[in-house]
Amino acid sequence: MTALELLAVLVVLVAVLAILTGLARGLSRQTAPREFPPMALPAEMQARVRALLGENKPVLAVKEVRQATGLGLVDAKRIVDALKSGPLPEPMSYAPGGHGSIADRARDMRNAGDFTGAVSLVRTETGMSAADAERFVSTLS
Structure with a gap:
């Protein structure tokens, strides 16, 4: 094997190693989607989201859910998608400073x-x- 052939093999090996390292890094960054329990939304918010969906305005529906709940884009979209299937529970009332931690x-x-x-x-x-x-x-x- 000549020095030029050996150099070519070495370059190929380095390139393959770089590709494999990049793939490994990409896979390690992927995370499983968060799985939250069903979200509660007030009946008037659910009605508003359904009305927007009926008007074919899903982006606006997601935006309103985000504003009302403080959720991120992915979670708000999950809520809107869930509302397409049926009603969500109503939020429970709570008393600030109530009993228990x-x-x-x-x-x-x-x-x-x-x-x-x-x-x-x-x-x-x-x-x-x-x-x-x-x-x-x-x-x-």
């Missing part, structure tokens, strides 16, 4: 199907951002 009250609300209310409770009582409150509620065991 905030974690216990948020967990109870989430387990009852009111994820949005649980996030709202956490945000109201702690001042957390929407993203932080969502993470907090979704990790309660």
Whole structure:
């Protein structure tokens, strides 16, 4: 094998290694979609979203859900898609400073199907951002 052939083989090996490294990095960045319990929305918001869907305005429906709940784009779209199939639960009422820890009250609300209310409770009582409150509620065991 000549030096030129050896150099060509080495270049090919380095290129293959670079490609495999890039693929490995891309795969490690992929995360499974977050799975939240069904979100609760007030009846008037559900009606508004359905009206927008009836007018063929799904983007506006997602935008309104995002504004009302503080959710991100993906989660708001999941809510809108779920509303196409049927009604969602109504938010439960809560009393700020009620009995039990905030974690216990948020967990109870989430387990009852009111994820949005649980996030709202956490945000109201702690001042957390929407993203932080969502993470907090979704990790309660």
